[in-house]
Amino acid sequence: MNIARDSDIVELDGPPSFEYGQKVRAKINIRNDGTFPGKEIGEVLVKKGDEGYVVSIGTFLQQFYIYGVDFVAQGRIVGMKRKELLPVEAATPSEQEVA
Template sequence: MTNISRDSEVVELNQPPLYNYGQKVRAKKTVRNDGTFMGKEIGEVLCKKGDEGYVVSIGTFLQQFYIYGVEFVATGYRVGMKRKELDPVETITTTASGASS
């Protein structure tokens, strides 16, 4: 049987997402189109290392990872990124009532 290579042995979905909706984040690396971004050529840069954006969606991939849809301010592109590809710019805390501060 073929061994499946995983980025990590940790299944992120066993814990809540690290980033919250509306949280400002920064790209840790340059991301290029792998063919899944419509209207852009394969290999075209979607975001550069250091670009900042906001988490606008949270999905999953391979029943293992969270994928954060990040809308980058400079380009307006929404790019799906893994936790390891992002750094927080600001921390959003949630109060007991569920309101963000």
Template structure:
């Protein structure tokens, strides 16, 4: 069997999938795993389809990129993995700067 697990993937071999300021959408409901202060473990932080903007890019376990996404409507910044996000539209930083 060819089962892919998160532990088998090393994203840091390439560049981040998303850029600072890029608008993204949550592909899943995201629950507090205990790392989000002020919310109960298991409480939904972000619902599938919620949109936000990448405000930080970090790493986790020298393996994954973690994107800090500001979900403005929810009033919170949530750390998310690439597989939990989708680009809302192609990022055009160069085009926006030229205008």
């Protein structure tokens, strides 16, 4: 049986998937696991589709990158794993308005 677990993956062998200031989108609802102060355990902090900006990049268990994402509309910064995020593509120059 070949079972892939988070514990089998070491992201720190490579560079972070996201950069400081990069716009990202939540792939799933994120609930408070007890580490977010002022909110009840299980309370939704970020909804699927919410967009924010990477403001910090840390590590967890010497294995994973944890991205501090500032969800401006929600007024909170939430730590998230790579698998919980999608990049929001920047508009190409041809799609941008020319002033």
